[in-house]
Amino acid sequence: MKLSLRNNVVGLSVETPEEQAICALLGAADGHVFQLHAASDRGMAFSEIGPEDDARRAPLNIVHSIESRFAPISNLAHTPFEFGGERYASIEGFWQGLKQPGPAERRTMAKLWGAEAKRRGGAIDQPAEFAYDGATIAAGCPEHWALMRAACEAKFTQHDEARIALLATGERWLTHKVRRDSRTIPGAILADIWMRIRARLREPASAPR
Numbered sequence: 001m002k003l004s005l006r007n008n009v010v011g012l013s014v015e016t017p018e019e020q021a022i023c024a025l026l027g028a029a030d031g032h033v034f035q036l037h038a039a040s041d042r043g044m045a046f047s048e049i050g051p052e053d054d055a056r057r058a059p060l061n062i063v064h065s066i067e068s069r070f071a072p073i074s075n076l077a078h079t080p081f082e083f084g085g086e087r088y089a090s091i092e093g094f095w096q097g098l099k100q101p102g103p104a105e106r107r108t109m110a111k112l113w114g115a116e117a118k119r120r121g122g123a124i125d126q127p128a129e130f131a132y133d134g135a136t137i138a139a140g141c142p143e144h145w146a147l148m149r150a151a152c153e154a155k156f157t158q159h160d161e162a163r164i165a166l167l168a169t170g171e172r173w174l175t176h177k178v179r180r181d182s183r184t185i186p187g188a189i190l191a192d193i194w195m196r197i198r199a200r201l202r203e204p205a206s207a208p209r
Protein backbone atom coordinates (compact mmCIF):
# COMPACT_ATOMS: atom_id res chain seq x y z
CA MET A 1 0.00 0.00 0.00
CA LYS A 2 1.38 3.40 -0.95
CA LEU A 3 0.49 6.38 1.19
CA SER A 4 0.59 10.01 0.13
CA LEU A 5 -0.52 13.39 1.46
CA ARG A 6 -1.14 16.23 -0.99
CA ASN A 7 -3.34 19.30 -0.51
CA ASN A 8 -4.85 17.79 2.65
CA VAL A 9 -5.87 14.66 0.78
CA VAL A 10 -4.66 11.31 2.08
CA GLY A 11 -4.08 8.97 -0.84
CA LEU A 12 -3.77 5.21 -0.59
CA SER A 13 -2.96 3.05 -3.56
CA VAL A 14 -3.24 -0.72 -3.47
CA GLU A 15 -0.34 -3.00 -4.35
CA THR A 16 -1.45 -6.52 -3.41
CA PRO A 17 -4.55 -8.62 -4.21
CA GLU A 18 -5.54 -8.50 -0.49
CA GLU A 19 -5.45 -4.72 -0.53
CA GLN A 20 -7.44 -4.70 -3.73
CA ALA A 21 -10.14 -6.81 -2.06
CA ILE A 22 -10.32 -4.36 0.86
CA CYS A 23 -10.47 -1.47 -1.57
CA ALA A 24 -13.40 -3.13 -3.36
CA LEU A 25 -15.23 -3.58 -0.03
CA LEU A 26 -14.69 0.07 0.80
CA GLY A 27 -16.43 0.99 -2.44
CA ALA A 28 -19.70 0.57 -0.52
CA ALA A 29 -18.65 3.48 1.69
CA ASP A 30 -17.96 5.84 -1.20
CA GLY A 31 -18.83 9.38 -0.08
CA HIS A 32 -18.93 8.43 3.60
CA VAL A 33 -17.11 10.39 6.28
CA PHE A 34 -14.26 8.63 8.13
CA GLN A 35 -12.45 9.80 11.24
CA LEU A 36 -8.65 9.63 11.15
CA HIS A 37 -6.82 8.15 14.14
CA ALA A 38 -3.10 8.90 13.77
CA ALA A 39 -1.64 8.29 17.21
CA SER A 40 1.84 7.40 15.95
CA ASP A 41 4.07 7.97 12.92
CA ARG A 42 4.05 4.24 12.09
CA GLY A 43 0.48 3.76 10.98
CA MET A 44 -3.06 5.08 11.19
CA ALA A 45 -6.67 3.99 11.23
CA PHE A 46 -9.87 5.45 9.88
CA SER A 47 -13.21 4.74 11.53
CA GLU A 48 -16.41 5.18 9.57
CA ILE A 49 -18.80 7.87 10.80
CA GLY A 50 -21.37 7.35 8.04
CA PRO A 51 -22.89 8.95 4.95
CA GLU A 52 -21.89 12.62 4.62
CA ASP A 53 -25.34 14.12 5.30
CA ASP A 54 -25.77 11.98 8.43
CA ALA A 55 -22.26 12.63 9.67
CA ARG A 56 -22.61 16.37 9.21
CA ARG A 57 -26.16 16.24 10.57
CA ALA A 58 -27.29 18.24 7.58
CA PRO A 59 -30.79 19.65 8.10
CA LEU A 60 -33.53 17.78 6.27
CA ASN A 61 -36.59 19.62 5.00
CA ILE A 62 -39.58 17.30 5.23
CA VAL A 63 -41.99 18.07 2.41
CA HIS A 64 -44.11 15.92 0.14
CA SER A 65 -41.55 16.13 -2.68
CA ILE A 66 -38.61 14.91 -0.56
CA GLU A 67 -36.56 11.90 -1.76
CA SER A 68 -38.64 8.73 -1.58
CA ARG A 69 -36.96 7.12 1.44
CA PHE A 70 -38.11 10.02 3.64
CA ALA A 71 -41.44 10.69 1.87
CA PRO A 72 -43.62 8.70 4.36
CA ILE A 73 -42.74 11.26 7.04
CA SER A 74 -44.63 13.99 5.18
CA ASN A 75 -48.09 14.84 6.43
CA LEU A 76 -49.33 14.43 2.89
CA ALA A 77 -48.06 10.86 2.51
CA HIS A 78 -50.50 7.96 2.32
CA THR A 79 -49.85 6.43 5.73
CA PRO A 80 -53.16 4.99 7.03
CA PHE A 81 -53.59 5.06 10.80
CA GLU A 82 -56.30 5.05 13.42
CA PHE A 83 -56.81 7.89 15.83
CA GLY A 84 -59.63 8.50 18.31
CA GLY A 85 -61.56 5.56 16.91
CA GLU A 86 -61.42 6.85 13.30
CA ARG A 87 -59.35 5.76 10.29
CA TYR A 88 -57.30 8.34 8.41
CA ALA A 89 -55.47 7.94 5.11
CA SER A 90 -52.96 10.65 6.01
CA ILE A 91 -52.17 13.27 8.63
CA GLU A 92 -53.26 15.88 6.12
CA GLY A 93 -56.69 14.24 5.88
CA PHE A 94 -56.97 14.44 9.66
CA TRP A 95 -55.69 18.01 9.93
CA GLN A 96 -57.73 19.49 7.12
CA GLY A 97 -60.82 17.65 8.39
CA LEU A 98 -60.63 19.66 11.62
CA LYS A 99 -61.68 22.69 9.59
CA GLN A 100 -64.92 20.94 8.74
CA PRO A 101 -67.98 21.48 10.91
CA GLY A 102 -69.49 18.02 11.00
CA PRO A 103 -68.53 14.35 11.23
CA ALA A 104 -69.67 13.50 7.69
CA GLU A 105 -67.42 16.18 6.14
CA ARG A 106 -64.54 15.12 8.38
CA ARG A 107 -65.00 11.52 7.26
CA THR A 108 -64.71 12.63 3.64
CA MET A 109 -61.47 14.49 4.36
CA ALA A 110 -60.15 11.52 6.37
CA LYS A 111 -60.00 9.43 3.19
CA LEU A 112 -57.70 11.89 1.39
CA TRP A 113 -53.92 12.22 1.12
CA GLY A 114 -51.36 13.95 -1.06
CA ALA A 115 -51.93 17.15 -2.96
CA GLU A 116 -55.67 16.52 -3.05
CA ALA A 117 -55.94 16.56 0.74
CA LYS A 118 -53.92 19.77 0.91
CA ARG A 119 -55.87 21.41 -1.93
CA ARG A 120 -59.32 20.44 -0.63
CA GLY A 121 -58.42 21.57 2.88
CA GLY A 122 -56.85 24.77 1.58
CA ALA A 123 -60.18 25.71 0.02
CA ILE A 124 -61.90 25.65 3.43
CA ASP A 125 -61.72 28.71 5.66
CA GLN A 126 -60.13 27.91 8.99
CA PRO A 127 -62.78 28.60 11.68
CA ALA A 128 -61.50 30.55 14.70
CA GLU A 129 -62.49 27.58 16.86
CA PHE A 130 -63.80 24.08 16.31
CA ALA A 131 -65.17 21.13 18.25
CA TYR A 132 -63.19 17.93 18.71
CA ASP A 133 -64.08 15.07 21.04
CA GLY A 134 -66.40 17.25 23.10
CA ALA A 135 -63.92 20.10 23.53
CA THR A 136 -63.88 23.50 21.89
CA ILE A 137 -60.42 24.28 20.55
CA ALA A 138 -59.10 27.62 19.31
CA ALA A 139 -57.36 27.31 15.93
CA GLY A 140 -53.61 27.75 16.01
CA CYS A 141 -53.31 27.37 19.78
CA PRO A 142 -51.21 24.75 21.61
CA GLU A 143 -54.29 22.52 22.04
CA HIS A 144 -54.67 22.47 18.26
CA TRP A 145 -50.98 21.53 17.91
CA ALA A 146 -51.44 18.86 20.59
CA LEU A 147 -53.98 17.18 18.33
CA MET A 148 -51.44 17.20 15.51
CA ARG A 149 -48.83 15.72 17.83
CA ALA A 150 -51.18 12.98 19.04
CA ALA A 151 -52.22 12.10 15.48
CA CYS A 152 -48.57 12.02 14.36
CA GLU A 153 -47.75 9.74 17.31
CA ALA A 154 -50.52 7.40 16.18
CA LYS A 155 -49.23 7.47 12.60
CA PHE A 156 -45.58 6.77 13.45
CA THR A 157 -46.49 4.08 15.96
CA GLN A 158 -48.84 2.26 13.63
CA HIS A 159 -47.31 2.77 10.19
CA ASP A 160 -44.09 0.80 9.82
CA GLU A 161 -42.78 2.57 6.70
CA ALA A 162 -43.36 5.98 8.26
CA ARG A 163 -41.60 4.98 11.47
CA ILE A 164 -38.64 3.47 9.58
CA ALA A 165 -38.35 6.63 7.46
CA LEU A 166 -38.42 8.87 10.54
CA LEU A 167 -35.79 6.80 12.33
CA ALA A 168 -33.64 6.80 9.18
CA THR A 169 -33.22 10.56 9.59
CA GLY A 170 -30.81 9.74 12.44
CA GLU A 171 -29.69 12.83 14.30
CA ARG A 172 -30.43 15.23 11.46
CA TRP A 173 -32.23 18.45 12.26
CA LEU A 174 -35.67 18.33 10.65
CA THR A 175 -37.39 21.36 9.18
CA HIS A 176 -40.71 21.95 7.46
CA LYS A 177 -40.17 24.93 5.19
CA VAL A 178 -42.83 25.38 2.55
CA ARG A 179 -43.59 28.27 0.22
CA ARG A 180 -46.19 29.73 2.57
CA ASP A 181 -45.94 28.76 6.23
CA SER A 182 -49.19 27.64 7.86
CA ARG A 183 -50.93 30.20 10.06
CA THR A 184 -52.32 27.47 12.28
CA ILE A 185 -49.29 25.16 12.62
CA PRO A 186 -45.96 26.81 11.80
CA GLY A 187 -43.37 24.56 10.16
CA ALA A 188 -41.08 24.90 13.19
CA ILE A 189 -43.78 23.40 15.45
CA LEU A 190 -44.33 20.51 13.08
CA ALA A 191 -40.62 19.78 12.76
CA ASP A 192 -40.33 19.84 16.56
CA ILE A 193 -43.19 17.30 16.79
CA TRP A 194 -41.36 14.93 14.40
CA MET A 195 -38.06 15.24 16.25
CA ARG A 196 -39.68 14.61 19.64
CA ILE A 197 -41.51 11.55 18.29
CA ARG A 198 -38.24 10.34 16.73
CA ALA A 199 -36.48 10.63 20.08
CA ARG A 200 -39.27 8.74 21.82
CA LEU A 201 -39.31 5.98 19.19
CA ARG A 202 -35.62 5.42 19.83
CA GLU A 203 -36.24 4.69 23.50
CA PRO A 204 -36.03 0.91 24.08
CA ALA A 205 -39.51 0.73 25.66
CA SER A 206 -41.30 2.06 22.58
CA ALA A 207 -41.17 -1.10 20.48
CA PRO A 208 -43.45 -1.02 17.43
CA ARG A 209 -46.81 -2.74 17.65
Ligand SMILES: Nc1nc(O)c(N)c(N[C@@H]2O[C@H](COP(=O)(O)O)[C@@H](O)[C@H]2O)n1
Nearest residue numbers: 063064074075076092095178182183184
Ligand atom coordinates in the same frame (compact mmCIF):
# COMPACT_ATOMS: atom_id res chain seq x y z
N1 LIG B 1 -46.77 22.90 0.25
C1 LIG B 1 -46.79 21.98 1.23
N2 LIG B 1 -46.09 20.87 1.04
C2 LIG B 1 -46.07 19.97 2.00
O1 LIG B 1 -45.34 18.87 1.83
C3 LIG B 1 -46.82 20.16 3.17
N3 LIG B 1 -46.79 19.19 4.13
C4 LIG B 1 -47.55 21.35 3.32
N4 LIG B 1 -48.24 21.72 4.41
C5 LIG B 1 -49.11 21.02 5.30
O2 LIG B 1 -50.33 21.72 5.43
C6 LIG B 1 -50.82 21.59 6.75
C7 LIG B 1 -51.15 22.94 7.31
O3 LIG B 1 -52.19 23.42 6.56
P1 LIG B 1 -53.07 24.68 6.97
O4 LIG B 1 -52.15 25.85 7.02
O5 LIG B 1 -53.65 24.39 8.31
O6 LIG B 1 -54.08 24.77 5.90
C8 LIG B 1 -49.78 20.86 7.55
O7 LIG B 1 -50.16 19.50 7.64
C9 LIG B 1 -48.55 20.98 6.68
O8 LIG B 1 -47.71 19.87 6.80
N5 LIG B 1 -47.51 22.24 2.33
